[in-house]
Amino acid sequence: MKILIPSVGGMGVGVLVEWLSRSAMYDGLKPNVLNLPGVSQRTGRTLSYIEIHNEDDITFSPFPEKGKLDLIISQDFLELLQIIKEGYGGNNCNILATTYRYYTTYEKLSLKKDSYTYENFRDVIEANSKDHIVVDIHKMGISDFKNSHLLGLLSCSGYLPLIKRESCEKAIRDTGLEVERNLKDFAFGYGILEKNQKITEGEGVVSKLYDIPDGYIKESTKKLESAYGTKERDILIEAIKQLIDYENIEYAELYINRVNDLHFYLREIIGETKECEELMAEFAKVLAIRMMYEDVIRVAERKASKERFKRIKRLYRIQNEDIFWVKDFFRPGVDELYGILPHSMGKLMDRLFSRYGFSWKSTINTNHVFGFLFLKLMSKLKFMRKHSFRYRKENDLIEKYIDHVKRCIVHGVDSALLAANGGAIVRGYGEIRREMISNWKEFSNLNNSRMMVAFIDHFFSEKRFENQKQIRMKSN
Amino acid sequence: MQNSFAFLKKLYKKPKSDIQKTLAGMGVEWIKVVDPYNVKESLKTIREAYKSNYKGLKVIISDAECALESGRKIRKIKSEALSQNNRWVETKLGVDEDVCTGDHSCISYNGCPSLTVRNNPNPLKDDKIAWIDYSCIGCGLCSEISHVAKLCPSFYQVDRIINPTSYESFMFRVRNFVIDRLVN
Known part of the structure; x- marks a missing residue:
């Protein structure tokens, strides 16, 4: 069996190779390993090639041969794609990989969608493999994906039929690196495939109408069913649910009315076309996000939510008996604080204060009683939102956004x-948000496509930050 | 090298020397030493250097150990502590996925390899959000920068206490009991 492990330096491939070769030896097999290490600490590619045979008189190949591999294991999705591009895949090759990947700093800065996704490259992977398992670590709900998870997945996948689970566990024990934790992770990885969770990306919006409370809102939503296509309907239902959670049913009704208003306007001008559907879907998404602006009430609500603590426990694998403290860092600007006051x-x-740019720097221990109580009380100020200064300001901007879309039709x-799509420019907190709003105002003066x-x-590329830095340097 | 290791650190160790003394010996008079993990202090020193009337070379020494190297050392100390059932606090930083708006400003200020991006779990948002991956060693620089630069409230720190004292366990249970009642 010929195995190639492409990776990025610093991911611990050496340990994985050690485990694999040890477990092969425990099962009476003959492993041979060739490591081509790159620069460690996430800057270079590293390649490990393993040949495992069960016969004695075998001449091992000194390098991986293109198209003759039996298995490719990759922790980094981009490395997997590069290996496939270089021709290492083939009809007899299985692939075990994750969707996790290192991003370059420019990619991280860009607001554009990632094009190197499993969804986009599924055909390429299928065409270059006999079978494949690509796991989305975020959907597995863990923050620290490790080689032990990967070994567990590998052991359960059946791609290494000659190596038993017990041998892998013995190899982890004998290597002596964080044994207890690695064995747990191994079992976790094994369990994922055992439960047949072949997790992939791009599942899209999944919404159910019955999640919406009964009454007028449900009736309005039902009416939407006949007016919109499946894609828009799913987005609308999801948006309505989130808006009810954000504010209340009346606020969700306001959203439906705004969407319907644009829909009727569009129908009159261009009729029911595919482009119209696409436009409505984009508009419905952005409008919902703009209506769910992040004020201090919303932030406090999310920070003190039950789901958040559950998520933190799951991400850091905190057991019920473990002790953990969560510390949150806040620095709301004075405008964000008085934004929740009544309009006048x-x-x-x-x-009085907008020109000074004061902010309140605070660190709150969220799972201490007083910290939690403070956030909970803040979140209870939701009733003030509708009459607040910020609400009116945001709603003015939303009306301007709708006007801009109508003008451009x-x-x-x-x-x-x-x-x-441009409505999504407005995001962030404090000064960043003010910068974004002024960017959007500039954008809203345009109507030439x-x-x-x-x-x-x-704006959506990393170049946005180059300008920001120049401005900051000038102001300094 | 003041940090006592060079590029080929395992093979070629240099004796620890003092950059400050070396520079002073070369005739540099304006020398300040800052801790790069203390962003506020570092910024203050940089501003001081800009505004200073001193005419001549001004040197700021950013003196702290490489976070990855110190992480490696801490790992060893941790495994020793845990093998003796000693108390250990494991610190990790995180970004709240439903508070992050995906403006990526934190990334523009910070080159940490652990601070990366991921797909937004909210189906209404297509943009990537910030995310701190498993390689985080809990240096806290990202949250410090976010705090100082007034970026956003998404960052949080989780301190997980392994082998806690009985007082800590008691206090944790009491606080949890009260918070559970408040949540429900």
Whole structure:
């Protein structure tokens, strides 16, 4: 059996190879290992090649041969794609990989969608393998994917039929590295495939109408079913559920009315076309996000939620008997604080304090009683949101956003789609949000599709930060 | 090298020397030493250097051990402590997926390899959000930068206590009991 493990330096491939070769020896097999280490600490590619035979007189190949491998194991998705591109895959080759990948700093800065996803490369992987298992570590709900998880997956996959589970466990024990934890992770990895969870990306929006409370909102939502296509409907239902959670049923009704309003307007101008559906889907998504702006009430609500503590426990694998403390770092600007006050008071405070840019720096121990109580009380101020200064400010911006989309429809569906998409420019907190709003205002003055494309392309790329840095340097 | 290891650290160890003394010996008078993990202090020193009326070479020494190297050392100390059932605090940083808005400003200020991005779990959002992966060694620089630069409230720190004292266990249970009642 010929196995190739492409990886990035610093991922601990050496340990995985050690485990594999030891477990092969425990089962009476003859492993031979060739390591081509790159620069460690995440800068270079490392390759490990293992040949495992059960006969004595075998001449081992000194390097991996393209198209003659039996198995490729990869922790980094991009490395897997590179290996396939170089021709190492083949019809007799199985692939075990994760969707996890290291991003370059430029990729991390960019707001554009990642194109190197399992969804986009599924055909390539299928065409270059006999069978494959690609696991999404985020869907597995763990933050620290390790080689022991990978070995567990490998052991359960059946891709190494000659190596028993017990031998792998013995290899982990005998290597002596964080034995207890690695054995747990091995069992976790094994269990994932045992439960037939072949997890993949791109499952899309899954929503159910029955999750929406009975009454007028459910009736309105039912009416949407006949008016919109499946894609838009799923987005709308998800948005309605999230908006009810964010504020209340009336707020979700306001959302439905806004979406319907644009839909009727569109139907009158361009009729029911595929482009219209695409535009509505984008608009429905962005509008919902804009309506669920992150104020201090929302942040406090999310920070003190039950689901959050469950998620933290799951991510850091904290057992019930373990002790853990969660510390949150807050620094709301003074405008974010007076933003929750009633409009008239907020306006007065805005006149007095907006020019100073004060902020309140605080660290809160969220699972201490007082810290938790403070956040819980903040989240209970939800009733003030509808009458708050920030609410009116955000709603003015939302109306302007809708106007911009409507104005652009006259110039064509392409322009309107860009305008709908451009609404997502507004995001972030404090100063960043103010910067984003002024960017969006600049964008909303455009209606020429070419200029809009150029603006969005620039804004969503890493180049946005180059400008920001220049501005900051000048101001300093 | 003041950090006592060079590129080929295992093969070629240099004796520990003092950059500050070396520079002073070369005639540099304006020398400040800062801890790069203390962002506020570092920024203050940089501003001081910009605004200073001193005419001549100004040197700021950013003096702290490489986070990865110290992480390796800590791993050894941790395994020793745990083998003797001693108390150990494991610190990790995280980003709240439902608080992060995906503006990536934290990344523009921070080159940490553990601070990366992932797909947004919210089906209404297509953008990637910030994410701290398993390689985090809990240095806390990302949260410190986010705090100082007034970026966002998404960052949090989790301190997991292994082999806690009986007082800690008692307090944790009491707090958990109260919080459970408040949540429900």
